[in-house]
Amino acid sequence: MKNRITSLFGIQYPIIQAGMVWCSGWKLASAVSNAGGLGVIGAGSMYPEVLLEHIQKCKKATSKPFAVNVPLLYPGVEHVLDIIVAEGVKIVFTSAGNPSSWTGFLKEKGIIVVHVIANTKFALKAEACGVDAIVAEGFEAGGHNGREETTTICLIPMIKAAVKIPVIAAGGIGSGSAMLAAFALGAEGVQVGSAFAVAEESSAHPNFKHKIVESVEGDTKLRMKKLVPVRLLKNEFADAIATAEAEGANAEELKQLLGRARAKLGMFEGNMAEGELEIGQVSAMLRDIKPAAVILKEMWEGFLLARTRILNS
Structure with a gap:
């Protein structure tokens, strides 16, 4: 193209x-x-x-x-x-x-x-x-x-x-x-x-990749809007953030709860309970860990197939 x-x-x-x-x-x-x-x-x-x-x-x-x-x-x-x-x-x-x-x-x-x-x-x-x-x-x-x-x-x-x-x-x-x-x-x-x-x-840590492909619809939520809005995959840390927000936590309180290197702890080091796990809603559609070239090829071929289907409908 x-x-x-x-x-x-x-x-x-x-x-x-x-x-x-x-x-x-x-x-x-x-x-x-x-x-x-x-x-x-x-x-x-x-x-x-x-x-x-x-x-x-x-x-x-x-x-x-x-x-x-x-x-x-x-x-x-x-x-x-x-x-x-x-x-x-x-x-x-x-x-x-x-x-x-x-x-x-x-x-x-x-x-x-x-x-x-x-x-x-x-x-x-x-x-x-x-x-x-x-x-x-x-x-x-x-x-x-x-x-x-x-x-x-x-x-x-x-x-x-x-x-x-x-x-x-x-x-x-x-x-x-x-x-x-x-x-x-x-x-x-x-x-x-x-x-x-x-x-x-x-x-990303293999633990994080596997948690992504095992996720289902509704497993991500937008959190910390009083601080910096971020979409998180459900885990103990995300639950703690949700509880704090429900109780009216302010930006400073959320910052204290977030701490330092929280994303590294989860996404890179593989702590699936206490880490910050940033991922999109489309994670519920992902089911396999594949080479990047295969992912790109499948997306492009899917694009062409969908376009042909629409043109011929």
């Missing part, structure tokens, strides 16, 4: 692997890129020196384009961006912060910039800052989420109508038919998180 997204990134398929904390290391990013999509290293769970190692290993593992996702609110972001520039990374996805802070700097270095948003207001702001494309992430998505709770099926056409730059749909997309639906709403690419979180090459 040729469209503005595949041309912008220089990729074969308009499928982008999300830059997920504790899941998106160089192995996953290079596997997705080698399969024709756009692999993304998630810098949100990496110290600068760790990110440097992942970028260098990714460059050795693939000759194809790949990107780095950078949460702008994280401390030390300037060191992360300096490494990205020095290592010649060509594509950066920014999130969780103001795109006006660093978009100009990155564009001056010749880097393609994509910003993740969850509402029209920030889509317009990102476009005005000069980003090349937008990821519009709906309520179904895993990890940090929009406070508005706008679903992907509502968000994509609103963002498409508001901006002129390409829109990449995210949130609840784990199949080819879901990808086709996003395209019907105006998206020119999809960003896929949960489906790649359970890939063989994902750096």
Whole structure:
């Protein structure tokens, strides 16, 4: 397929692997890129020196384009961006912060910039800052989420109508038919998180992968809206958060309950009881742990099959 997204990134398929904390290391990013999509290293769970190692290993593992996702609110972001520039990374996805802070700097270095948003207001702001494309992430998505709770099926056409730059749909997309639906709403690419979180090459702990594929409908909830909204898979920690919220806990109390390195404890170290387990609603549809290339191939073939079925109906 040729469209503005595949041309912008220089990729074969308009499928982008999300830059997920504790899941998106160089192995996953290079596997997705080698399969024709756009692999993304998630810098949100990496110290600068760790990110440097992942970028260098990714460059050795693939000759194809790949990107780095950078949460702008994280401390030390300037060191992360300096490494990205020095290592010649060509594509950066920014999130969780103001795109006006660093978009100009990155564009001056010749880097393609994509910003993740969850509402029209920030889509317009990102476009005005000069980003090349937008990821519009709906309520179904895993990890940090929009406070508005706008679903992907509502968000994509609103963002498409508001901006002129390409829109990449995210949130609840784990199949080819879901990808086709996003395209019907105006998206020119999809960003896929949960489906790649359970890939063989994902750096997520095997315990987390197995818990994802064993999950069922209703096993994820959006929590901590008074702090930073995040979609969590049910476990003892999520239950504790739910109880605290029901009792009226404020942001500071939730922060104390969250503590430090909670996501690492669950997603990377495999503590399924006390860890923070970030995953999307589409986890209820995932049943297998497969290579990233197989996941991408099945999604693309499912997209083509669904499109043919609609055209012939």
